[in-house]
Amino acid sequence: MALETWLIKVKTALSNSFDSVRPSKPKNLLLKKPSLSSKPKHVGVLSFEIAGVMSKLLHLWQSLSDDSIIRLRNDAIAIEGVWKLISNDESFLLGLAVAEFADTLRLVADSVSRLSHKCHDPTLRSFHRVFTEFADSGRDPHSWTLTSSKEIEAKHKRMERYVTHTATLHREMDELSVLESALRKALHNNSNNNNNDHNNDVCSLGGKEHQKVCDFQQKIFWQKQEVKDLKERSLWNKGFDAVLLLLVRSIFTVLARIKVVFGIGHCKPCLSRSLSASATVYPSDQNPTSSCIFVSGPLKSSKLEENKEDLGSGFFESNCKLLKPPPSTLGASALALHYANLIIVMEKMIKSPQLVGVDARDDLYAMLPSSIRSYLRSRLKGVGFSACDPVLAGEWRDALGRILGWLLPLAHNMIKWQSERSFEQQNLVPKTNVLLLQTLFFANKEKTEAAITELLVGLNYIWRFEREMTAKALFECTNFNGLLSLRKPS
Numbered sequence: 001m002a003l004e005t006w007l008i009k010v011k012t013a014l015s016n017s018f019d020s021v022r023p024s025k026p027k028n029l030l031l032k033k034p035s036l037s038s039k040p041k042h043v044g045v046l047s048f049e050i051a052g053v054m055s056k057l058l059h060l061w062q063s064l065s066d067d068s069i070i071r072l073r074n075d076a077i078a079i080e081g082v083w084k085l086i087s088n089d090e091s092f093l094l095g096l097a098v099a100e101f102a103d104t105l106r107l108v109a110d111s112v113s114r115l116s117h118k119c120h121d122p123t124l125r126s127f128h129r130v131f132t133e134f135a136d137s138g139r140d141p142h143s144w145t146l147t148s149s150k151e152i153e154a155k156h157k158r159m160e161r162y163v164t165h166t167a168t169l170h171r172e173m174d175e176l177s178v179l180e181s182a183l184r185k186a187l188h189n190n191s192n193n194n195n196n197d198h199n200n201d202v203c204s205l206g207g208k209e210h211q212k213v214c215d216f217q218q219k220i221f222w223q224k225q226e227v228k229d230l231k232e233r234s235l236w237n238k239g240f241d242a243v244l245l246l247l248v249r250s251i252f253t254v255l256a257r258i259k260v261v262f263g264i265g266h267c268k269p270c271l272s273r274s275l276s277a278s279a280t281v282y283p284s285d286q287n288p289t290s291s292c293i294f295v296s297g298p299l300k301s302s303k304l305e306e307n308k309e310d311l312g313s314g315f316f317e318s319n320c321k322l323l324k325p326p327p328s329t330l331g332a333s334a335l336a337l338h339y340a341n342l343i344i345v346m347e348k349m350i351k352s353p354q355l356v357g358v359d360a361r362d363d364l365y366a367m368l369p370s371s372i373r374s375y376l377r378s379r380l381k382g383v384g385f386s387a388c389d390p391v392l393a394g395e396w397r398d399a400l401g402r403i404l405g406w407l408l409p410l411a412h413n414m415i416k417w418q419s420e421r422s423f424e425q426q427n428l429v430p431k432t433n434v435l436l437l438q439t440l441f442f443a444n445k446e447k448t449e450a451a452i453t454e455l456l457v458g459l460n461y462i463w464r465f466e467r468e469m470t471a472k473a474l475f476e477c478t479n480f481n482g483l484l485s486l487r488k489p490s
Contacts (some may be wrong), residue, residue: 039118040240045236051166053111054159057250063433064257076438080406085443096437098262102319112247119241127248135315138265143250165234176223183216197225331441340414342367350400354466375453393465396458414439
């Protein structure tokens with residue numbers, strides 16, 4: 001009886017503690033007119049969404065650093081597979097990079113625009129209109145673009161701390177929820193055991209379960225202290241308008257950086273000074289006359305810029321339309337990811353053809369679309385069933401290695417790009433800087449299918465060669481063993 005009374009007291013105390021953190025019900029709600037007082041003063045539960053937006057902004061800024069831009073110019077657009085299957089026009093490829101950076105920023109800006117409607121400050125509530133005007137004309141009426149490198153670095157460090165602390169807060173709140181659930185379960189089990197057990201067993205049961213409940217209470221107490229401390233250090237207890245202003249200024253600065261790096265319109269002097277001469281992405285025979293990177297020759301004469309006027313005058317509209325793949329590409333036919341997986345499967349088979357069974361070969365054939373099957377049938381016409389020439393097998397291996405050398409990186413990049421942008425990964429920071437132009441998305445469908453067909457023809461030969469060599473070795477071994485058995489004395 002004593003245990004039952006004690007359990008009731010504990011449950012009542014916990015219930016009161018839970019109720020104390022619940023928001024009170026608004027009074028006379030129907031009698032009050034909507035006002036700015038209903039807007040959040042602090043970030044609160046929106047901190048997790050905002051931390052995700054900050055992460056994407058920080059990653060986008062890092063993708064526009066000097067080192068990243070140099071790698072883009074010297075490595076990314078210089079991939080052999082890109083030049084073979086997509087385009088050898090450097091300014092066109094750089095235009096695709098601009099379009100993807102712009103589209104990523106547009107998605108981030110859409111999230112901030114939705115959040116900005118909750119702000120008290122009317123200038124922040126007008127973010128969408130002002131940002132669109134800034135993107136199209138460069139006009140910044142509120143001077144939201146950061147111009148000092150020290151100020152940019154300081155705000156980025158603050159954002160990094162907010163993201164780290166908010167992510168930790170999320171984990172600790174989950175842990176607190178688990179502990180509270182475990183405590184409720186323990187109290188429920190104790191109540192059931194108390195009703196079912198005899199009176200002479202209550203005392204022995206009570207001591208053990210009492211200690212268990214006390215341990216849970218102690219853990220919950222310290223966990224709540226940890227959560228409270230993290231709420232102070234993370235975005236949770238920060239002023240909503242102040243945090244949104246930080247996001248808004250960062251978005252303006254990232255867009256300014258994109259325009260500086262790729263020589264679009266007029267650039268901010270401070271932003272351009274941080275860009276080294278080696279990070280100039282558009283090649284030019286002329287030396288720049290100022291600290292800004294202006295576009296010459298290749299950009300103005302490229303097909304990309306010629307088409308931009310037809311795509312629309314808006315900065316984001318024109319760039320987003322550029323990301324729509326032409327009908328001749330794998331992206332337009334929705335085959336880019338499928339072909340990436342197909343190429344990776346073939347690469348494993350080519351490395352170890354002797355391990356490929358008949359079932360695996362049939363599964364590979366089932367992955368082929370009708371267009372490649374047609375190509376393959378025409379290429380295999382007249383090919384004999386014998387594959388016993390080691391020289392020819394060696395030549396095929398070399399040829400397959402060369403094709404995979406430039407085709408495989410695009411396939412792996414396609415997998416990485418897709419996985420990083422999948423629905424489950426939307427709130428995570430991308431781990432690589434793979435751009436769409438480095439994947440199979442814009443690859444010419446006919447050229448890609450021709451390369452895949454060549455891989456299949458070569459794989460067919462070396463697979464049959466390995467099987468024939470294995471069969472021949474087994475046959476010779478069987479004959480040799482039979483000969484030995486005949487020569488044994490009776």
